[in-house]
Amino acid sequence: MAGHQVNSPMTGQVIEVSVEVGQSISAGDLLIVIESMKMENEIFSEVNGRIASIEVVEDQNVSEENLLMTIEI
Amino acid sequence: MPIDPNRETWKPGMPWEKALEDIEYITGLGREMGGVERIERQHSGGRYTVRERVEKMLDKGSFVEYGPMIGAAEYDDDGNLIEFSPGAYVMGLGEINGRPVAIGGDDFTISGGSPHNVRKHPIDFMQPLASQYGIPYIQLVEGVGHSAKSDEAKGHMGLPDGALWWRGIELLKKVPVAAGIMGSVAGAPAAFALMSHFTVMVKGQSQIFPSGPPVVKRAIGEDLDKEELGGYKMHVHESGQVDNVADSEEEAFEQIKQFISYLPNTTNDVAPRVETGDPPDRRPEELLNIIPPNRKRSYDPRKLIKLVVDNGEFFEMRRHWAGALITGFARLDGYSVGIIGSDPMFMAGAMDGWAAEKYAHFVDLCDAFNLPVVIFLDMPGFMLGSHSERKATMRRGVRALIASAEAEVPKIEFNVRKAYGVAADAAHSLGHPNGLNLRFGWPAGEWGGIPIEGGVAAAYRREIENAPDPEAHRSMIEDRLLKLRSPFRAAHKGDVVDLIDPRETRRLACRFVKLAQPMLEKLAQKPKRVVRP
Structure with a gap:
């Protein structure tokens, strides 16, 4: 079992967490939306797997490279 | 076919037919590169030899090789050839979709592509030729540069004068230069590869760095494998050192061909027009x-x-x-x-x-x-x-x-x-x-020096702070400015040719x-x- 880390590509605010812990996901699924530079930046999964942990909540500010969630693959 | 030590070699005075036979014979020895075993090793690593690469890159039958007989040749006292190993570089002229190119690549089956005791470098022929004829230059790089063994052979370590680079730099001013990074590439070959207008590496097969893992470990103690240190994830995705990545050698060749197809033969020409059949007035x-x-x-x-x-x-x-x-x-x-x-x-x-x-x-x-x-x-x-x-x-x-x-x-x-x-x-x-x-x-255009949201917060800060209801006041100003954001207003001022x-x-x-x-x-x-x- 390997953990795939999803880090924030940019500094901004979490406006939507689109998955739950334990949920199975496929590459290309929407994971989270971060508002930054007045845009809703959708972060999609690069891998198939299961959400192992979610490290942020809605409305939270995040920095570039902050860990958002881990995916068990 | 290994060399035949008992074969009589052509000498002045012998018939021309015999000379032609020898040309064929020695050229044939050259085509065998570093020998069956080394070729096998190249293939079992999922790689083509440099000759296969050149063939795949060019239009069929268009390759004119330069220096197929350049190599380390040894003759006995009677003037018969008893040993021959070709120089570790294959180069020549060819065509891609009918357009002329100069092409060369390291032969990794010979001494690992390192500088050989024979002088056969693109710098002597391909680079001046590409530059003077005004044709694109393609380099297929698979070499690791300077070897400590060669220092030992020469008996000194030396201080190069830097002239090695001038021709390559001059070339960059004149013609398109494209590089395929075909294997582990370090030192000067790595620098030559990057001295290009377009670079592509093959996923999992190519790595590029000033020095590979053993040197890195010795110098700073970092213990990484070559893929972690200089593979496509490092250099195409993270550092941006290499332009593109390909899934296979074939795809890398295809990318180089495509790149060249969009460019003119020299910086003093205009790219050729291609009939594409797509009507210019098509309305998507x-x-x-x-x-x-x-x-x-x-x-x-x-x-x-x-x-x-x-x-x-x-x-x-x-x-x-x-x-x-x-x-x-x-x-x-x-x-x-x-x-x-x-x-x-x-x-x-x-x-x-x-x-x-x-x-x-x-x-x-x-x-x-x-x-x-x-x-x-x-x-x-x-x-x-x-x-x-x-x-x-x-x-x-x-x-x-x-x-x-x-x-x-x-x-x-x-x-x-x-x-x-x-x-x-x-x-x-x-x-x-x-x-x-x-x-x-x-019509979706929204243009300006600063976006309304941040712009209002900055420019009207005091006015907003002093308002009885700052939030409402801020929205009021933002709404006022929102109307100005219409691209029609910019069009009225002639900011664009047209909306x-x-x-x-x-x-x-x-x-x-x-x-x-x-x-x-x-x-x-x-x-x-x-x-x-």
């Missing part, structure tokens, strides 16, 4: 609604670009690095163009230090090769915040501006949505002041590129700078 219906009504939502910018260009064919360069900006080549009405676009799906399309560097490099490339530039701009400005500051975003952004202002190639710019601040000015300032520098707006139906984009772009051709002919006559990779 999908363009009308490609920008979502919600200005916070993204869209697929590559889809937008592909809808506009001939047959949807877009050859992207540096796809995996500095993602906020898209750069690549396409054709419009058959004419080659450089395309620059924003990617709102990546960092909102904002320009950070990397994107600025990608922009400046691509503009320099188009300017050197007389390619008109088509821009699809959706840029909210410079990327903000501490992470972006660490990338020296604004200094590099200024470099992008300077590259634009220095470039003389004509430009057409479609302001498809956002264009804010100095970052967007980098795009606006491209195009010779007295030349073709056309700007059109789409257009997005479906007209292709027709206008094709028209522009055709009109630009005579100007390109004139620009091609000007002296060119080296494009620094």
Whole structure:
């Protein structure tokens, strides 16, 4: 079992967490939306797997490279 | 077929037929490269030999080899050849889709591609030839550079004078140079590979670094394998040192062919027009609604670009690095163009230090090769915040501006949505002041020095703070300014040639590129700078 880390590509605010812990996901699924530079930046999964942990909540500010969630693959 | 030590070799006075037999015989020995075992090792590692690579890259039967007989040859006292090993480089002239090219590659089956006791280098033949004939130069690099063993053989370590590089740099001023990084490449071969207008590496098979893992471990104690240290994830995705990645050697060859197809033979020529069969007045219906009504939502910018260009064919360069900006080549009405676009799906399309560097490099490339530039701009400005500051975003952004202002190639710019601040000015300032520098707006356009939200908070700070209901006051000012954001207001002032139906984009772009051709002919006559990779 390997953990795939999803880090924030940019500094901004979490406006939507689109998955739950334990949920199975496929590459290309929407994971989270971060508002930054007045845009809703959708972060999609690069891998198939299961959400192992979610490290942020809605409305939270995040920095570039902050860990958002881990995916068990 | 190994060498036959008992074979009598042609000597002056012998018949010509015998000489021809020997030419065939020795050339045949050369074609055997480093021998069956080494060739096998190359193949079992999933790699082609340099001769197979050259064959796959070129039009069938078009290769004219230079120096097939160059090698270490040993003759006995009677003048018979008793030993022969070919030089570790294969090079010559060839054609790609009927266009001439100079091509060369390291032979990794011989001494691991390292400098051999025989002098056979592209610097002696291919580089001067490509430069003087004015034809593209392709290098297929698979060498590890200087070997400590050769120091021992020579008996001294030496202080090179640097002249090694001048010819390659001169070449960059004159003709397209493309490099395939075909294996583990280090030292001088790595530098030669990067001294190109286009570089591609093969996934899992190519690595590039100044020095490989053993040297790294000895120098700084870092223990990484070669793929971690210099593979495609490091250099195509993260560092941006190499432009593109290919899944196979064949795909790498295909990418090099495509790259060259968009460029002229020299910086003093204009790229050849290709009949693409795509009508210039085609109206892509999908363009009308490609920008979502919600200005916070993204869209697929590559889809937008592909809808506009001939047959949807877009050859992207540096796809995996500095993602906020898209750069690549396409054709419009058959004419080659450089395309620059924003990617709102990546960092909102904002320009950070990397994107600025990608922009400046691509503009320099188009300017050197007389390619008109088509821009699809959706840029909210410079990327903000501490992470972006660490990338020296604004200094590099200024470099992008300077590259634009220095470039003389004509430009057409479609302001498809956002264009804010100095970052967007980098795009606006491209195009010779007295030349073709056309700007059109789409109805989704929103342009300005600073976006309303942050702009109001900054400029009206005191007024807002002192208001009885600061939040309400701020909204009131924002609403007032919102009306000014309409692109119609900018159009009334002549900021754009016109506000257009997005479906007209292709027709206008094709028209522009055709009109630009005579100007390109004139620009091609000007002296060119080296494009620094």
